[in-house]
Amino acid sequence: MNELIVIFLSMALINNFILVRYLGLCPFLGVSKELGPAVSMGIAVTFVMIIASLATWLINHYILIPFDIQYMYIIVFILVIASLVQVIELFIKKTNIALYSAFGIYLPLITTNCAVLGVTIINMMGSYTLLESLVAALGGGLGFTLVLAIMAGIREKLELADTPRAMKGAPIALITATLLGLAFFGFVGIV
Amino acid sequence: MGKFAQEFAKGLIITNPVLVLLLGLCPALAVSTSIDNALGMTLAVLIVLLGSNIIIAAMRNFVPSITRIPIFIVIIATLVTVVNLLFHAYLPDLHETLGIYLPLVVVNCIVLGRAEAFASKNPVVRSIADALGMTVGFMLALLMISLIRQMLGTGEMSVFGVHFFSLPVLSSRPVAIFILPPGGFLVIGLLLGLFKWTGVLKR
């Protein structure tokens, strides 16, 4: 149990995907302008991360390792993720139109999100058990969502502030990320 | 020849992948802690981007649109795996430093982006120019960032073990923040702001 807590906190805060590992930056700059879409994207990413971790763990342990083709993991993992995203998108479209309009549109972007492929690789390289992988994905995704939400909240206010013209948009967002990253440093000693 | 040079030059400044299109940020920030790493990553991206642009441009006329994305992914993933294996076997130190960011080249927005936006619609030779231009642009952006981060964050200027010089005050008391993650955001944010302000990048 203790180990799981360490993994969760490590993935969510101490080694936060966006601020420390630099994973998931594309949506970070693109979707963090408003709170609503930011949280939707975050939840969608978390969901995909968990399912992808499950699928890739099973494939890694029952196919790649036994057949000694672990070096092919890159192709296998990314195809799994791409297919998963397609399936999830179709499923949501067919079953819950409301949900689809909420965050179904972000799903195609998630395929190329470094955070999703990233967590599956982290799980593999850390030799995490299935439970540990799922906890890692949950932690990573929630940490990702948290940072996205905070950024969105800040950027909404930034829109109204008097930013120098050259810094408007991406530059000031990145400076904000610097400060957020520094703040998150405080988590380093929490466990 | 003019067309080739034109496509090539595009990637350097006007549509610099990192600084203008804001693509490929993940590896850009992660490996820019030192010039060695930046160059190593550039080599990886060069092989993958060049390879994928050539292959996809060569295949562009007979790939049906439904299977476009899966085929692109398989090709790019294969190239990345080849690079990963080659680095692991012949450049083990680089492989270890690049770590997780090497396999992540497969979802690097630059590679997939150019495949989608350019190579699938343009002839092979022009796609080569595009790949080279984008890679050089990527390299320039990375070098700029890592130069600043390495000098301020360690105070020393050394490339591949060859020590060039040490900065007077900084080498004994480097500003560590630049080597740490927040520093990456800071440097690229300031660089972007600087470029927009001086009008080098018109956005």
Added chain:
Amino acid sequence: MPAKDVFGRAFPVILLTAVVAICVSLLTYVGSITLPRIEALEVQKIQGMLSGMFPDMSRYTFEDEIYAIYSDEVRIGYAFVAVGKGYGGAINILVGLEDEATIKRITVISHTETPGLGSRITEDLFTGQFVRLSVDDAALRRDGGQIDAITGATISSRAVADAVRITAVEKVKVLEDSEEGG
């Protein structure tokens, strides 16, 4: 359905399969060249670490995941890899044993701990505490052992100490079992 029509509908799948087949073959080929070399580099690395740990080593054997170290014909110790679960993931540690109850030395092979904090587990100040330590004492002081954790990196320190102790106990049992059986 006219044959051309069928072919037209099936073409995407055929192409995709062909592409996958070509790619997999290419990878298998590249793999056959690089994987042996990667393996050789690994062996070289381990060998280097083992002789660093046991300067008098002349040869070693590897059985049941345990290295037995020999100097000429005398066995001077054992070694094995312990894996600790730290902050950032797996911490790989090479543990050298003088005998069944005493650690000779440990070397951290690889880790992804926090730079400046957890990464200090590689420093002599920390690993030196394991030299000639009894296996039972390989735990943090606050856990009843003899190891002082690195300030601000309790988790990383504990991961190392516990991994060393637990794996050592495990390996010693394996050795004793095989001695009884063989």
